[in-house]
Amino acid sequence: MQQDIDAAVQGVDAYWQTHWSEFFTGTYSSPTVYGEYDSASAVDPQCRGKPPLANNAFYCWLPEDFIAWDIHLMENGYAAGDVYVYFIIAHEWGHAVQARLDVRLRDIALELQADCIAGAELNGAAQDGTILFEEGDADELGQAIKSTADAFPWNKATDHGDVNQRISYFNRGWQGGISACLPQSSVRGN
Numbered sequence: 001m002q003q004d005i006d007a008a009v010q011g012v013d014a015y016w017q018t019h020w021s022e023f024f025t026g027t028y029s030s031p032t033v034y035g036e037y038d039s040a041s042a043v044d045p046q047c048r049g050k051p052p053l054a055n056n057a058f059y060c061w062l063p064e065d066f067i068a069w070d071i072h073l074m075e076n077g078y079a080a081g082d083v084y085v086y087f088i089i090a091h092e093w094g095h096a097v098q099a100r101l102d103v104r105l106r107d108i109a110l111e112l113q114a115d116c117i118a119g120a121e122l123n124g125a126a127q128d129g130t131i132l133f134e135e136g137d138a139d140e141l142g143q144a145i146k147s148t149a150d151a152f153p154w155n156k157a158t159d160h161g162d163v164n165q166r167i168s169y170f171n172r173g174w175q176g177g178i179s180a181c182l183p184q185s186s187v188r189g190n
């Protein structure tokens with residue numbers, strides 16, 4: 001599993017190192033990857049002074065700027081399909097990207113936009129040859145997204161969206177790339 005986690009981190013980071021300037025101004029900087037914590041005992045990493053939650057993965061917003069995940073969340077998801085860890089890392093990386101964007105480029109539905117960015121990153125990395133997907137991974141991706149969806153539709157900022165919404169945003173990014181994930185009225189150049 002650690003190999004897949006490393007491949008996901010390196011592939012997504014490489015995607016942004018290569019492509020950031022195609023979409024955004026400024027220079028890309030990688031978020032810190034804190035990595036795993038064990039929810040059975042962890043008080044770290046703290047985000048805004050709060051200990052990490054069990055069964056969670058999260059991005060701690062700038063200025064902390066790090067990504068971390070409960071090892072148990074990853075192990076459980078990985079047991080159902082190795083592509084799970086790619087989705088989780090790409091989604092959290094999506095939040096790190098949002099934190100670097102002008103506020104007008106952030107979708108009000110931050111979690112769904114993070115799914116869209118995740119799709120764009122993963123397919124972009126696949127196109128670059130830095131992440132290799134295998135047959136059956138598309139189905140596994142669908143399962144991974146399903147297992148992380150809310151049981152109700154998106155309604156407020158903290159919602160993740162129901163399974164149809166999450167898959168729809170992920171596919172939008174996978175097919176349309178990063179531009180498809182930005183609020184249309186504020187795409188650069190308009």
Ligand SMILES: [Zn+2]
Binds near residue numbers: 111114
């Ligand atoms: Zn999220």
